[in-house]
Amino acid sequence: MIYLLTNFIIGSCLASHAAVICEHYNQSDFIFTRSHCTICHSELSLLDELPIISYIFLRGRCRYCHGQISAHLFLIEVIGGFAYIQIDFSKVEGQLTAILIFSLLLVAIYDATHSEFHLVMLLPAFFSISYHINNLFKAELLDYIEAFPILILLVIYIFQKKLGSGDLIIYLILILYFNAHFANQVFLFGSIFLLSQFILEKKDFSKKQAIPFIPYLFLGLVIQLMLN
Ligand SMILES: [Zn+2]
Structure with a gap:
C-alpha cells in the first residue's frame, strides 16, 4: 500500500x-x-x-x-x-518504463493543448526502446500480425488526412517497447475514452473538427499499465 x-x-x-x-x-x-x-x-x-x-x-x-x-x-x-x-523503480525495466511514460506524457500534454508535438519529446522513449532492440529480432512475424489491422487503418487515415502521423508513431513505439497485443489494448481503451467523451458531451459527430487523440491514448496506456 x-x-x-x-x-x-x-x-x-x-x-x-x-x-x-x-x-x-x-x-x-x-x-x-x-x-x-x-x-x-x-x-x-x-x-x-x-x-x-x-x-x-x-x-x-x-x-x-x-x-x-x-x-x-x-x-x-x-x-x-x-x-x-505499478512501476518498480528498483529494477532497470521499471526505470526504462518510467522514462517511456514521461516521454509519452509530455507528448500527450503538448498534443492536448497544441494539437501537435515535437519529435524531440520522444527522445526519452527512443532511449527506452533502444534497450529492447534485441527482443525485436527474437520476435517472430506471428507476434506482429496482430498489429497489421490497426497499422493499415492508421496509414489509410493518414493518407486521407483524417489523422496526423503522430498517432502512428505512438502506436509503433508501444509495439516496439511492449508488444503488438499491448499496443492494441491501449488503442482500444483510448478509443473507448474518446467515444465516451463524445457521448457525454453530446458532440456532433458530423462536424469536422481536429481532436487530439494522443491524450486519450495516454489514458488507455495508464489503464493497460495498471491492469498488467
Ligand atoms: Zn496568481
Missing part, C-alpha cells in the same frame, strides 16, 4: 513537471523552470507546487491573486500518479 502511494506521489510530481515543461516549451530554460501563476505571473513557491495537495488546499485558486487555476493541471497530476502506480 505504501509502495503504491509513494509511486502515485512520484508520478504526480513527474506529471506536474511535465506540464510545466510543456507550458514553457518555447522558452530557453524550459527544463528547470519554476511554475508561475498564469494570471498574475507570481513565481510559485515549493509549497504551492505540491501536486494535487496544493490544488485541493488552495481550492484551485492562486495564493497571490486568487485567480482560478486550470483544473487541467490537477487532472494531469492525478492521471500521472496512476500511470506510475
Whole structure:
C-alpha cells in the first residue's frame, strides 16, 4: 500500500513537471523552470507546487491573486500518479518504463493543448526502446500480425488526412517497447475514452473538427499499465 502511494506521489510530481515543461516549451530554460501563476505571473513557491495537495488546499485558486487555476493541471497530476502506480523503480525495466511514460506524457500534454508535438519529446522513449532492440529480432512475424489491422487503418487515415502521423508513431513505439497485443489494448481503451467523451458531451459527430487523440491514448496506456 505504501509502495503504491509513494509511486502515485512520484508520478504526480513527474506529471506536474511535465506540464510545466510543456507550458514553457518555447522558452530557453524550459527544463528547470519554476511554475508561475498564469494570471498574475507570481513565481510559485515549493509549497504551492505540491501536486494535487496544493490544488485541493488552495481550492484551485492562486495564493497571490486568487485567480482560478486550470483544473487541467490537477487532472494531469492525478492521471500521472496512476500511470506510475505499478512501476518498480528498483529494477532497470521499471526505470526504462518510467522514462517511456514521461516521454509519452509530455507528448500527450503538448498534443492536448497544441494539437501537435515535437519529435524531440520522444527522445526519452527512443532511449527506452533502444534497450529492447534485441527482443525485436527474437520476435517472430506471428507476434506482429496482430498489429497489421490497426497499422493499415492508421496509414489509410493518414493518407486521407483524417489523422496526423503522430498517432502512428505512438502506436509503433508501444509495439516496439511492449508488444503488438499491448499496443492494441491501449488503442482500444483510448478509443473507448474518446467515444465516451463524445457521448457525454453530446458532440456532433458530423462536424469536422481536429481532436487530439494522443491524450486519450495516454489514458488507455495508464489503464493497460495498471491492469498488467
Ligand atoms: Zn496568481
